[in-house]
Every structure is written in structure tokens, then in C-alpha cells.
Amino acid sequence: MTDQLTFPDAVQWAVPFFIAAILAEFLWIAIKGRGGRYETRDAVTSLIMGAGNIASGFLLGFIAYGFFMWLWRIAPLDLGTSIPVIVLCFVLDDLRYYWVHRFGHRIRWVWASHVNHHSSQHYNLTTALRQTWTYTFTFMMVVRAPLILLGFHPAMVLFVGGLNLIYQFWIHTEAIGKMPRWFEAVMNTPSHHRAHHGRNARYLDCNYAGVFIIWDKLFGTFVPEQDDDRVDYGLVHNIGTFNPLRVAFHEWVAIWRDATQPGLSLRQRLAYCFAPPGYSHDGSRDGSDAIKAKHLARHPEDHGTPGFERFDKKMPNTQAKNA
Amino acid sequence: MPLEILLVLVGGGIGGITLLLHLTGKSRQRVLTPGSARSEWARHAPDDTVTDVTLTHDGHVALIRTPAGVGLLWAFGADTVARPLQDFDWLDHPRGVRIQFHDFGAPGVVIRLDDLERKHWRHLLETA
Ligand SMILES: [Zn+2]
Ligand SMILES: [Zn+2]
Numbered sequence: 001m002t003d004q005l006t007f008p009d010a011v012q013w014a015v016p017f018f019i020a021a022i023l024a025e026f027l028w029i030a031i032k033g034r035g036g037r038y039e040t041r042d043a044v045t046s047l048i049m050g051a052g053n054i055a056s057g058f059l060l061g062f063i064a065y066g067f068f069m070w071l072w073r074i075a076p077l078d079l080g081t082s083i084p085v086i087v088l089c090f091v092l093d094d095l096r097y098y099w100v101h102r103f104g105h106r107i108r109w110v111w112a113s114h115v116n117h118h119s120s121q122h123y124n125l126t127t128a129l130r131q132t133w134t135y136t137f138t139f140m141m142v143v144r145a146p147l148i149l150l151g152f153h154p155a156m157v158l159f160v161g162g163l164n165l166i167y168q169f170w171i172h173t174e175a176i177g178k179m180p181r182w183f184e185a186v187m188n189t190p191s192h193h194r195a196h197h198g199r200n201a202r203y204l205d206c207n208y209a210g211v212f213i214i215w216d217k218l219f220g221t222f223v224p225e226q227d228d229d230r231v232d233y234g235l236v237h238n239i240g241t242f243n244p245l246r247v248a249f250h251e252w253v254a255i256w257r258d259a260t261q262p263g264l265s266l267r268q269r270l271a272y273c274f275a276p277p278g279y280s281h282d283g284s285r286d287g288s289d290a291i292k293a294k295h296l297a298r299h300p301e302d303h304g305t306p307g308f309e310r311f312d313k314k315m316p317n318t319q320a321k322n323a
Numbered sequence: 324m325p326l327e328i329l330l331v332l333v334g335g336g337i338g339g340i341t342l343l344l345h346l347t348g349k350s351r352q353r354v355l356t357p358g359s360a361r362s363e364w365a366r367h368a369p370d371d372t373v374t375d376v377t378l379t380h381d382g383h384v385a386l387i388r389t390p391a392g393v394g395l396l397w398a399f400g401a402d403t404v405a406r407p408l409q410d411f412d413w414l415d416h417p418r419g420v421r422i423q424f425h426d427f428g429a430p431g432v433v434i435r436l437d438d439l440e441r442k443h444w445r446h447l448l449e450t451a
Contacts (some may be wrong), residue, residue: 019336026343040341040350049336054333119349121402126340232366240397240404241427250428261325294370 010162012054019170022125025192028175035175036124041242043126048244049116050129056136064141068154077151089152090160096147096163097210102138102221105205106276110138112251115277119247121234123197126216128172133248164210166191188213191225198231199238201295202307204288223307236278236291334397352383353398360385364396367405377447379419384434386447393451397432404429408451420444 029036079085113132120127147157148166171193179189188209196207206223209216216222227229239250258272258280268281278287286294292308302308344350347445355363361373364387383398386408393408411431412423419436436444 009324012329015329015332015336016325019332019340022340022342026340030347037401038344038349040344041400042402043344043349044341045341051333051337054329121399234402238399238402238404240399240406240424240426241430242400246427246430250330253427278412298369 010159010166014166014169018050018125021170025125025173025175032175036173037122038124038126039122042120042126045114045242045244045247046120046126046130049133049247050126050131052133052244053129053131055296056133060136063136065154065158067141068144068148068157071145071148072154075149075151077149078153079151081153086156086160089147089156090163092147092150092152092219093144093160094164094211095156095215096143097161098208098215098219100143101208101210102219103140103143105208107256108251108272108279109274110140111277112255113138115235115244115251116247118197118235119239121226121238123172123174123194123231123233123309125169125172127197127233128169130247134252147244149177167211184213186212186214192216192222194231195223195225197233199236200229200232201233201288201292202226202229202302202305203231204236204291204307216307228308236286257300270304326440349401351401353401353403354382355385355396355398355403356382360387360396363403364389364394367403368394377444379434380437380440381435381443384432384451386444393447395432397434408448410437413448416422420448422448 009169025036026038029038050144081275100110102112104110113134116132117127118131120130144157144161148154171190173190174194175188178184178191179187183189184191188207188211192207192209192213198204203223206221207213207216210223212221239247241247241250255273259269264272265279271279271281276287278285278290292311296303296308296311303311350358355378357378360376360378363378364371364373364385368389371389371391371394373387373389377386379385385396387394387396387405391407394405396403396405404425406426406429408422410425414421414423416433419434419441421431421433423431434444
């Protein structure tokens with residue numbers, strides 16, 4: 001099996017393009033007077049998070065890479081590096097991305113890493129670069145194991161993963177409304193990903209796609225952006241700091257505080273680490289289901305609309321009649 | 324890509340974009356009105372009913388009263404952040420008072436107060 005195989009580090013080579021695109025978006029907003037907003041400290045924090053993400057790749061990347069190379073040595077297959085294989089690898093890695101991203105929102109341990117990507121109340125091209133520093137500690141590299149065992153070389157898997165992240169850069173913008181219909185149907189777009197960044201009850205836990213939105217449609221997590229429900233960007237509980245260290249580690253600190261408080265059972269401590277965000281042992285916090293249910297109690301007219309389909313229509317109607 | 328070039332690109336890019344944003348007036352802090360303070364609180368805590376709003380004279384901070392208790396809303400760049408006033412300390416600060424939350428993701432805020440409002444705010448915080 002080929003051990004020595006090099007693919008270009010796509011993300012690093014994209015840095016000049018990122019800078020140029022941010023300047024272009026900023027100018028576009030300045031000239032048109034619409035299509036997004038920029039704020040100095042918010043943007044600087046996002047850019048520093050992006051730089052730190054590359055740095056953490058230098059420092060900790062060897063852990064995932066060592067794991068992948070070990071898998072590669074025991075992999076029974078070698079599919080080679082023909083173009084169709086690279087394309088197939090890209091598509092399957094995008095499926096991998098969907099699930100890692102979904103875990104990133106539904107398992108607090110993984111959310112602690114991913115939360116910082118959602119910690120801005122803005123949505124512009126700098127938000128795309130607001131990336132985690134602590135991904136290695138989520139152990140989500142194991143989700144890539146099947147790809148390597150199937151015979152995709154680790155260097156190729158990392159290369160297509162880099163392309164996936166680069167694709168996601170341009171969709172972090174309000175300057176583009178909707179793409180052509182066929183494109184919106186198949187691909188992840190600014191519109192779909194804006195909804196993903198929403199803290200509105202409707203948009204919680206939707207649109208996990210990286211490149212192809214079809215995964216969300218397949219697995220029932222697709223919610224189209226609604227004209228009458230403008231996306232409110234950020235977290236359900238927005239953070240009040242621009243300090244990159246606090247942004248990078250705040251949820252890890254919160255897990256530590258929750259899980260080590262006195263008087264909990266082991267089960268409760270584990271739930272603070274691994275249950276969906278919003279878990280609390282005494283019911284004092286709301287997860288996304290409770291937030292959606294409370295929203296429907298305030299806005300019964302939203303029953304059955306996108307993002308609320310799973311909720312029973314009868315219950316709050318009785319409430320409304322009694323009121 | 325050689326590391327030196329990557330460092331220059333990243334450093335120059337961040338520096339240049341920072342300067343551009345600052346010089347085009349994008350560092351301004353949000354200024355609240357009683358109406359926008361209410362709607363911002365409702366955005367952060369949609370279940371609450373705001374019964375009273377006290378704004379600082381500079382408009383960057385609001386004390387919010389709801390049936391559930393007292394909360395603080397403050398300008399966070401162009402946006403706002405809200406927290407209930409529970410589990411916090413406050414200290415005198417040369418420009419007003421400093422609020423410290425025991426929250427790693429929202430460590431605190433300096434409320435700028437002029438001489439006329441300082442006493443009133445101290446009283447509000449003591450009774451919060
Ligand atoms: Zn996400
Ligand atoms: Zn995003």
C-alpha cells in the first residue's frame with residue numbers, strides 16, 4: 001500500500017482568496033447599503049479563531065494523522081487515486097461531515113468544540129473562519145475511520161475534507177439571497193446555511209450539510225429559510241466576550257462546572273458531558289425541543305410550519321380554546 | 324505553503340481588515356432606547372414580560388425588570404447581550420460600576436455612569 005502520498009493543503013492555499021473575498025463582501029455591503037453587516041471586534045475575533053484553528057492543526061493534527069495512518073496499515077483495500085475515486089471520496093466525506101456536524105449540535109462534548117462557530121451574532125464571510133481550536137478533543141476523527149478502512153488514502157480523505165471546508169466559506173454571507181432552484185435543491189447554499197446559524201426556535205438543529213443539502217432532506221433535518229421568520233444569528237444564550245480564549249473554551253469550562261458540582265449521580269455527570277446541549281439534572285434549562293414547544297405555545301399559528309413539523313398539533317390548540 | 328508566507332498573509336490580513344473596519348466606523352457600540360432595550364430583551368428571553376427599563380445616560384446599558392426578576396442588557400459591539408442579575412458581584416469603577424458575572428462566557432461589563440446617575444444605579448444594584 002502506498003504510504004507516501006501528498007495532496008496540497010487546500011485550506012492554507014485558500015487564505016489569500018479568503019482575504020480577497022472578505023474585502024469584496026465588505027465593499028459590496030458598503031456600496032449597496034445592504035447584504036450584511038460587519039463589526040470590528042466581532043470580525044477580528046472570528047479571524048483570530050480561524051488563525052488559531054490552523055495553528056491547532058499544526059500542533060495537534062499529528063494525533064488524527066497518526067490514527068489515520070494506523071488505520072491505513074490495517075485497511076484491507078486500496079482504491080487508488082483516480083478521479084472517480086477522489087469524487088466518490090468527496091461525496092462520502094460530505095456524508096461523514098453531515099454526521100459529525102449533527103453530533104456537534106446534539107452531543108454536548110462535541111458541541112463544546114463546535115459552539116464557537118455559532119458564537120457570533122453576525123453572519124458574514126469572517127464568520128466562516130470562526131473555527132474551533134479543540135476539535136481534536138472531541139475524538140470525532142473516528143467518524144472518518146470507515147472511509148480509510150474502505151480504501152481511501154488518509155491524505156486524500158484530508159484533502160477532500162479541506163475542499164469541503166473551503167466550499168462552506170462562501171455560503172456565510174447575506175449578500176446572496178437565493179441561488180437558482182436546481183442549485184438550492186441539491187447544494188448547501190447561503191440561504192440554507194443562514195437558517196443553520198439561526199437561534200430562532202424554528203431553525204434550531206437544522207441544515208447540518210457541508211456541501212450537499214440532500215443529506216438533510218434524507219435524514220429529516222432540512223428547514224428552508226422562511227421569508228417571514230428572519231434569521232437571528234448566534235446562540236440561544238449569546239456569549240458576552242470577544243476574547244478568543246474565552247470563545248474557544250467557554251463551553252468546556254461550563255461542562256466542567258456542571259459535571260463536577262456536588263451531589264450528582266454518575267449518570268447525571270455523564271449527561272452533563274454527553275447529553276444534548278440544554279440538559280440539566282433539575283430541569284432548570286431548556287433543550288431545543290422545549291424551546292420549540294414554548295415558541296409554539298406563544299405562536300400557535302406556527303404549528304406544522306417548517307421546523308415545527310414534529311410537534312403535536314392538538315395540545316396547544318386546546319390551550320388556545322381555553323384561553 | 325512556506326510557513327513564513329502563511330504567517331505574513333494571516334497577520335497582514337487580520338491587521339488590514341481590522342484597520343479597514345475601524346476606520347470606516349464599524350467599532351461603534353450599540354446605543355439603546357427604551358423601546359429597543361425591550362425588544363432586545365425579548366429577543367434574548369422570549370418568555371419574559373418586561374415591566375420596566377432603566378437606561379444609562381450613554382444608552383449602552385439597560386436594567387430590565389420582569390416578573391421573574393432583574394436583568395442586565397448591554398451593548399456588545401453592534402449587538403447586545405443579556406443576563407439575569409443573579410450570581411454576580413459589582414464593584415465601584417472610576418467610570419461607574421463594574422459588574423462581574425460568574426460566567427466564563429460573559430465575564431462582566433463596565434457600566435459607565437455620570438455623577439447624576441451613579442447613586443441611583445448603586446441603589447438599583449443593591450436591591451437587585
Ligand atoms: Zn453548526
Ligand atoms: Zn457556518
